[in-house]
Amino acid sequence: MEWERIASPRVGDCYYRGRHSSGLEIILYPKETGSSTQAVLGVKYGSVHNSFQWEGESAPEAMPEGAAHYLEHKLFESEEEDAFARFAETGANANAYTGEESTCYVFSCTDRLYDSLKILLDFVQSPYFTEETVAKERGIIGQELTMYQDSPSWRVFFNYLRAMYHVHPVREDVAGTRESIARITPAHLYRCHEAFYSPSNMILAIVGKFDRDKVAALCDEMFRLVPASRVEPLFPDEPETVARSRIEQELSVAIPVFQFGYKCGGAPRDEKDLAAMGVLLSVLASDASPLFRRLLDQELINESSFSYQYFEGTGYATVIFGGESKDPERAARLIQEEVREMGAKGIPEEAFHWAKRSLYGDCVSSLNSAAGVAQWLTDFAFQGQELFTYIDALAELTIEQAEEKLKDLREDRSVLSVIRPLKSARKDETQ
Amino acid sequence: MSQVKTYALSEGVTLRTFLAPAFKTMRISVNLLVPAREDRAAAYGLLPYLVTRATRRYPDYTALGGRLAELYGASLGSSVQKIGEYQVLSVSVDGIASCYAFGGENMFAELAGLLLDVVFDPLKDSDGLFPLDGFLQEKRQQLEQKDSDFSDKMIYAHQRCHELLFEGGPAGIDRLGGRKQIEALRREDLASAWEELLDQAKVEIFVLGGCAPDLEWFRERFSGIGGNRALGPVPYTRTDFRRVTEEQTIAQSKLAMAFRADVPPEDRQLFQLMSAVLGEPTSSKLFQKIREERGLCYYCDSAFSWVNGALFVESGVETKDLDRVEAAVLEQLSALRNGEITEAELRGAKLYLCNSLRSVGDSLHGVEGWYLGQSFAQEELTPEQAAENLMKYTAADVAEAANRLVPAVVYRLKGSEC
Numbered sequence: 001m002e003w004e005r006i007a008s009p010r011v012g013d014c015y016y017r018g019r020h021s022s023g024l025e026i027i028l029y030p031k032e033t034g035s036s037t038q039a040v041l042g043v044k045y046g047s048v049h050n051s052f053q054w055e056g057e058s059a060p061e062a063m064p065e066g067a068a069h070y071l072e073h074k075l076f077e078s079e080e081e082d083a084f085a086r087f088a089e090t091g092a093n094a095n096a097y098t099g100e101e102s103t104c105y106v107f108s109c110t111d112r113l114y115d116s117l118k119i120l121l122d123f124v125q126s127p128y129f130t131e132e133t134v135a136k137e138r139g140i141i142g143q144e145l146t147m148y149q150d151s152p153s154w155r156v157f158f159n160y161l162r163a164m165y166h167v168h169p170v171r172e173d174v175a176g177t178r179e180s181i182a183r184i185t186p187a188h189l190y191r192c193h194e195a196f197y198s199p200s201n202m203i204l205a206i207v208g209k210f211d212r213d214k215v216a217a218l219c220d221e222m223f224r225l226v227p228a229s230r231v232e233p234l235f236p237d238e239p240e241t242v243a244r245s246r247i248e249q250e251l252s253v254a255i256p257v258f259q260f261g262y263k264c265g266g267a268p269r270d271e272k273d274l275a276a277m278g279v280l281l282s283v284l285a286s287d288a289s290p291l292f293r294r295l296l297d298q299e300l301i302n303e304s305s306f307s308y309q310y311f312e313g314t315g316y317a318t319v320i321f322g323g324e325s326k327d328p329e330r331a332a333r334l335i336q337e338e339v340r341e342m343g344a345k346g347i348p349e350e351a352f353h354w355a356k357r358s359l360y361g362d363c364v365s366s367l368n369s370a371a372g373v374a375q376w377l378t379d380f381a382f383q384g385q386e387l388f389t390y391i392d393a394l395a396e397l398t399i400e401q402a403e404e405k406l407k408d409l410r411e412d413r414s415v416l417s418v419i420r421p422l423k424s425a426r427k428d429e430t431q
Numbered sequence: 432m433s434q435v436k437t438y439a440l441s442e443g444v445t446l447r448t449f450l451a452p453a454f455k456t457m458r459i460s461v462n463l464l465v466p467a468r469e470d471r472a473a474a475y476g477l478l479p480y481l482v483t484r485a486t487r488r489y490p491d492y493t494a495l496g497g498r499l500a501e502l503y504g505a506s507l508g509s510s511v512q513k514i515g516e517y518q519v520l521s522v523s524v525d526g527i528a529s530c531y532a533f534g535g536e537n538m539f540a541e542l543a544g545l546l547l548d549v550v551f552d553p554l555k556d557s558d559g560l561f562p563l564d565g566f567l568q569e570k571r572q573q574l575e576q577k578d579s580d581f582s583d584k585m586i587y588a589h590q591r592c593h594e595l596l597f598e599g600g601p602a603g604i605d606r607l608g609g610r611k612q613i614e615a616l617r618r619e620d621l622a623s624a625w626e627e628l629l630d631q632a633k634v635e636i637f638v639l640g641g642c643a644p645d646l647e648w649f650r651e652r653f654s655g656i657g658g659n660r661a662l663g664p665v666p667y668t669r670t671d672f673r674r675v676t677e678e679q680t681i682a683q684s685k686l687a688m689a690f691r692a693d694v695p696p697e698d699r700q701l702f703q704l705m706s707a708v709l710g711e712p713t714s715s716k717l718f719q720k721i722r723e724e725r726g727l728c729y730y731c732d733s734a735f736s737w738v739n740g741a742l743f744v745e746s747g748v749e750t751k752d753l754d755r756v757e758a759a760v761l762e763q764l765s766a767l768r769n770g771e772i773t774e775a776e777l778r779g780a781k782l783y784l785c786n787s788l789r790s791v792g793d794s795l796h797g798v799e800g801w802y803l804g805q806s807f808a809q810e811e812l813t814p815e816q817a818a819e820n821l822m823k824y825t826a827a828d829v830a831e832a833a834n835r836l837v838p839a840v841v842y843r844l845k846g847s848e849c
Binding site: 011035084089090110111136138152203286296304318350353365370 | 451467501505535568572575576581680729730775795
């Protein structure tokens with residue numbers, strides 16, 4: 001197997017990237033000093049890939065919402081010994097998670113890497129579903145959904161996306177709903193596996209201690225030659241406007257929780273775009289920003305919950321600010337005013353300089369964690385981006401490039417999502 | 432794992448270093464450990480947040496934030512936790528190692544200097560009081576933290592179970608103090624409290640990661656503070672069993688169960704292992720029998736705290752299944768007590784714990800957390816020693832440990848949909 005070496009003199013690290021004959025992309029990031037090694041097998045199949053078109057077939061297919069997440073749960077089971085039991089034999093700590101854009105199967109280990117890797121590569125390629133086991137899992141996933149129903153941070157986020165997007169599937173909960181998962185059958189799961197779980201639609205990233213040749217040999221053993229994926233995910237045309245500008249829900253909380261943000265264009269983005277938006281958000285709302293100070297001074301946010309992010313993927317992108325606030329409307333108004341003012345006056349040079357340094361420091365710090373690096377590499381690779389290019393883009397970013405991103409924050413495309421305490425709360429349900 | 436070195440700077444101050452150039456960051460923390468007291472918990476709980484707001488050198492919160500951003504996004508942290516009967520008040524600074532600072536800064540000197548200012552020179556006004564605006568801000572945020580804990584039902588259920596377990600004793604005092612005590616705080620109450628803390632607390636300093644500290648620098652600055660305190664676990668007292676059910680308008684009910692045990696320090700790993708066999712890794716009894724086989728819940732986990740002498744089992748369940756899940760947990764505990772432990776369960780638990788212990792040195796927070804916990808035991812263990820210890824236990828040992836658990840609390844947060 002041929003390996004491309006990718007190095008960053010800036011952060012003093014390097015890694016290797018290669019394409020296995022099965023079509024699998026392999027990324028190997030050596031970290032000789034830690035004790036644990038992290039492996040991620042990522043599949044480019046997430047909750048937004050619910051509709052797809054098979055090559056050569058006339059009609060598209062649509063799956064019940066939550067199918068990708070359901071499949072992730074069920075793949076751990078097999079006809080003989082489930083994957084968790086197999087990992088217990090090697091001592092690896094295994095897990096999996098489904099997001100909007102991908103499903104990732106991960107383990108970390110301090111010993112027996114290749115045994116654990118073999119289990120990972122095997123179970124993800126070995127679907128085994130029966131009516132009975134799929135029905136049993138429905139109860140577990142149902143409880144997971146119920147848990148999220150009570151979670152203010154989860155609800156405020158998905159309500160926000162539901163208000164922002166008219167038709168894009170990102171507006172649906174990753175795990176689906178009780179109604180949608182009730183419709184999922186073994187046939188659905190086999191079909192989704194067949195459609196998306198081909199090596200050419202996967203990335204294997206390992207961060208830690210390994211031998212490249214051994215990893216390649218194991219992939220030779222475990223990956224059969226499978227034709228490249230023959231399905232194309234389908235996305236409806238999403239209008240540029242928001243579906244609604246306000247959304248509210250009541251929950252058993254003691255303080256309101258809000259998210260306010262802007263719908264941005266859904267066109268593909270590169271590392272420079274990410275760096276520019278990251279710096280802009282840091283200038284706007286980091287601890288050192290005048291906005292953060294104003295929000296605090298007016299008692300509209302608290303330090304432990306306030307956050308901001310650029311949430312983006314295939315055909316969607318949004319800038320979100322949020323946290324706990326006794327007056328979400330006023331907090332949103334202040335954010336809006338700051339964006340407007342910065343649009344008129346431009347970004348202060350000193351703040352731009354600090355934000356660049358701060359984001360660079362965050363990147364360097366993140367490279368300490370094998371788990372963090374593995375996830376970062378996988379996410380970037382799925383979007384056609386590269387980690388060190390992003391770090392370089394940060395260093396080379398100009399103030400004009402960051403200011404350009406302000407145009408993406410349009411007031412007529414903003415949404416405020418709020419979770420409020422129950423009006424009918426009993427006395428013991430308030431603080 | 433690189434070696435952790437321990438230096439006694441004075442009777443009350445311990446410095447631990449974990450110098451590992453492979454880390455791209457460094458962390459310096461000062462942890463003040465004091466016995467929790469009902470009348471001081473709220474005041475002490477506010478102090479780490481107050482002193483990290485502004486210093487005499489950086490008297491403005493935003494200017495201090497700007498300086499941290501300029502130092503490559505360094506962060507000044509503050510936290511309050513409870514470990515057993517102690518309130519642990521921490522201030523810390525994290526930042527990148529000097530070799531990644533393209534501006535040529537000596538990051539250790541910069542960050543240690545900032546932390547030193549926080550500890551010894553926090554901003555006060557001409558009356559020697561913490562400035563009013565900062566005091567009001569932090570007091571409000573402490574109260575909002577309480578609101579936040581209420582809003583997260585997993586946290587809330589755990590806190591209620593913990594409160595019930597230790598009600599009336601120092602271990603039951605909330606880490607931030609009670610809501611009423613926070614509301615009643617006055618600026619004057621805090622004026623001398625920081626100095627009082629520095630004078631009386633057991634001080635644990637950590638210098639970790641990619642840096643090369645000068646030990647004398649620390650000795651000169653920190654050896655004059657701290658009180659000589661022997662730390663230890665919560666004394667075991669057998670209490671009556673308590674069953675409490677509360678209702679809220681939530682979709683999923685929460686079940687939190689607590690068991691007590693008298694665990695001498697030499698049995699720490701045995702009880703960790705027992706908890707792991709019961710309900711930590713995916714090979715454990717609670718995961719396999721209650722979640723996987725019966726599909727009763729999404730999570731059902733156990734956790735053991737040696738300092739608290741307590742094992743907690745927590746789960747999120749449908750209201751109609753509360754009785755079934757509680758019975759199922761007791762059934763699995765009973766199986767454990769009867770020695771019904773498979774080879775796979777025991778091996779899975781041991782390997783899971785060994786994996787976690789060997790990974791302690793992979794994160795600076797992991798190292799700090801481990802050694803802070805060790806300071807409560809008379810004989811400190813390295814993670815590697817702990818891993819070695821637990822490998823020797825048999826299924827019979829685990830069963831014997833399970834038989835020493837005494838049921839103490841069943842707390843149910845019962846959901847009633849809107």
